[in-house]
Amino acid sequence: MASEEKIGSPQYVILPEGASRIIGREAQRANIAVGYAVASIIKTTLGPRGMDKMLVSELGDIVVTNDGATILDEMNVEHPVAKIMVDIAKTQDKEVGDGTTTTVILAGELLKNAGTLLDQGVPATSIIKGYNIAFEKAKEILESEAHDVDIDDTETLKKIALVTIGSKNIGGDDARSYIAELAVRAIKQVAQKVDNKIVIDRDLIKIEKKEGGDIMDTEFINGVLVDKEVANANMPKRIEKAKIALIDVALEIEKTEMDARIEITSPDQMKAFLAEEENMLKEMVDKIAKTGANVLFTEKGIDDVAQHYLAKNGIMAVRRVKKSDMEKLAKATGARVVNSLDDLSKDDLGYAGLVEERKIEGEAMVFVEDCKDAKSVTIFVRGGTKQIAEEGERAVNDVIGALASAVELGKYVYGGGATEGFIAQKLREYATDIGGREQLAVQAFADALEVIPKTLAESAGMDSIDVIVQLRSKYKTKEGKGYGVDVINAKIADMSKNGVFEPMKVKLQAFASATAAATSILRIDDVISAKTKAPSSGGAPTPGEEE
Numbered sequence: 001m002a003s004e005e006k007i008g009s010p011q012y013v014i015l016p017e018g019a020s021r022i023i024g025r026e027a028q029r030a031n032i033a034v035g036y037a038v039a040s041i042i043k044t045t046l047g048p049r050g051m052d053k054m055l056v057s058e059l060g061d062i063v064v065t066n067d068g069a070t071i072l073d074e075m076n077v078e079h080p081v082a083k084i085m086v087d088i089a090k091t092q093d094k095e096v097g098d099g100t101t102t103t104v105i106l107a108g109e110l111l112k113n114a115g116t117l118l119d120q121g122v123p124a125t126s127i128i129k130g131y132n133i134a135f136e137k138a139k140e141i142l143e144s145e146a147h148d149v150d151i152d153d154t155e156t157l158k159k160i161a162l163v164t165i166g167s168k169n170i171g172g173d174d175a176r177s178y179i180a181e182l183a184v185r186a187i188k189q190v191a192q193k194v195d196n197k198i199v200i201d202r203d204l205i206k207i208e209k210k211e212g213g214d215i216m217d218t219e220f221i222n223g224v225l226v227d228k229e230v231a232n233a234n235m236p237k238r239i240e241k242a243k244i245a246l247i248d249v250a251l252e253i254e255k256t257e258m259d260a261r262i263e264i265t266s267p268d269q270m271k272a273f274l275a276e277e278e279n280m281l282k283e284m285v286d287k288i289a290k291t292g293a294n295v296l297f298t299e300k301g302i303d304d305v306a307q308h309y310l311a312k313n314g315i316m317a318v319r320r321v322k323k324s325d326m327e328k329l330a331k332a333t334g335a336r337v338v339n340s341l342d343d344l345s346k347d348d349l350g351y352a353g354l355v356e357e358r359k360i361e362g363e364a365m366v367f368v369e370d371c372k373d374a375k376s377v378t379i380f381v382r383g384g385t386k387q388i389a390e391e392g393e394r395a396v397n398d399v400i401g402a403l404a405s406a407v408e409l410g411k412y413v414y415g416g417g418a419t420e421g422f423i424a425q426k427l428r429e430y431a432t433d434i435g436g437r438e439q440l441a442v443q444a445f446a447d448a449l450e451v452i453p454k455t456l457a458e459s460a461g462m463d464s465i466d467v468i469v470q471l472r473s474k475y476k477t478k479e480g481k482g483y484g485v486d487v488i489n490a491k492i493a494d495m496s497k498n499g500v501f502e503p504m505k506v507k508l509q510a511f512a513s514a515t516a517a518a519t520s521i522l523r524i525d526d527v528i529s530a531k532t533k534a535p536s537s538g539g540a541p542t543p544g545e546e547e
């Protein structure tokens with residue numbers, strides 16, 4: 001898996017103040033403590049009954065969130081081992097959009113259990129080897145326990161979306177259900193079949209947010225919301241059945257270009273020069289108008305004179321549009337971005353049922369909507385406060401990531417700690433076949449997985465030891481394998497019946513990243529004060545590739 005390569009480098013320099021070198025157990029002990037401490041910070045946020053964290057910057061900016069990656073990102077961490085933990089959360093977020101807290105908690109637990117084994121005299125190399133064996137086996141069990149989901153299975157997709165959104169504080173059940181539906185709709189719309197496989201380009205779902213209104217005012221836009229205003233007050237602000245031109249051309253005359261051609265020596269020449277300039281701009285606009293376009297988006301600028309002619313032709317124009325938005329506009333409207341006006345023809349134009357500038361909280365934004373078969377869409381998130389709008393944006397981002405992961409692999413597993421608990425059980429059985437020191441490490445890995453149901457149980461105010469005992473006995477029965485923690489009703493329950501579903505890819509990535517982080521931290525046994533700066537990222541090995 002390519003993603004693991006981004007997990008932090010094992011060559012970090014980690015030293016207490018004043019020391020120039022710490023070696024062996026002492027170095028390992030110190031690093032484990034740091035990794036575990038980071039995990040402890042975000043542990044209480046896990047799941048729908050998890051708590052939020054409020055992060056206050058030195059400047060007084062406030063972020064309230066339950067999102068593991070965001071918390072770690074906003075925290076000021078200096079310690080290199082802490083940075084590895086932050087990196088895995090970021091990687092998880094980028095790769096699959098969800099499961100960041102799970103990844104970090106699991107990495108922390110793997111480190112803690114490794115510490116216990118080290119104290120018992122098990123060498124780090126055996127632990128690393130055992131962890132990698134356990135990961136491979138866990139992956140195998142995960143894959144064999146997964147269930148199929150396809151892009152047309154709206155009901156299952158909505159359940160997956162609801163689990164992801166469940167831990168975000170964005171309003172009541174109505175709001176969650178509504179957001180889940182919008183996300184499923186967006187995913188279905190941008191999904192593409194390539195070689196019989198579903199591919200989701202997450203960039204094709206634009207997530208915009210604006211404070212104000214309510215989360216229920218969040219809009220699905222069948223097209224693109226461009227956070228810019230119409231260039232000139234004389235241009236139309238609303239165009240139905242729009243014919244849209246997308247250009248990567250400045251409607252301006254480069255001054256140097258003119259200077260090189262004309263040397264001005266008299267007022268008459270000046271007049272001629274200005275007329276010439278105006279003419280050139282008018283010609284540019286004529287080329288656009290000739291195609292029948294009535295809406296124009298350009299990545300570049302538009303001169304006042306050009307604006308005047310565009311307005312005269314009844315063309316709505318928006319300038320300095322981001323490149324990423326131009327690409328989305330092309331996908332949504334079917335237009336082609338043209339680099340030269342001479343190339344622009346009627347065939348390059350796109351279509352939208354409506355293009356309109358609207359004032360949102362006093363700020364103009366251009367809505368390009370009602371596109372035909374839009375391959376790029378926008379979810380415009382609203383929220384009563386800045387914090388809610390931001391958490392809403394993170395929630396939508398997570399849900400889109402989770403849904404993309406689910407439909408791309410076409411697999412889901414049970415949440416509520418059921419998958420982790422069940423795999424732990426199977427791993428313990430498997431460990432007895434291995435023998436030796438590695439057996440202890442496989443068992444330690446299994447125990448670490450149980451941190452997920454345990455933490456969920458704690459969040460619901462349950463006795464976590466008791467919950468683990470109950471779950472273990474369920475997993476011994478054939479009908480019991482779907483059991484996990486029903487955090488809402490504070491009891492164990494069958495997650496297959498509760499509909500608590502999570503994408504398999506999210507779990508797989510979480511297990512892989514946690515294993516890679518824990519083993520790369522364990523591999524450090526000599527910490528030397530070095531003059532050169534340690535690299536901020538490098539190649540931690542993929543679990544399983546060890547020894």
Ligand code: ADP
Nearest residue numbers: 046047099100101102163166167415416485487
């Ligand atoms: P992460 O950043 O790891 O996604 P979350 O705070 O989103 O962390 O919590 C995810 C965990 O909460 C998963 O283990 C998931 O199965 C669990 N979870 C979510 N909704 C429910 C639910 N309704 N019942 C039980 N567990 C749930």
Ligand code: MG
Nearest residue numbers: 098099164167
């Ligand atoms: Mg989540």
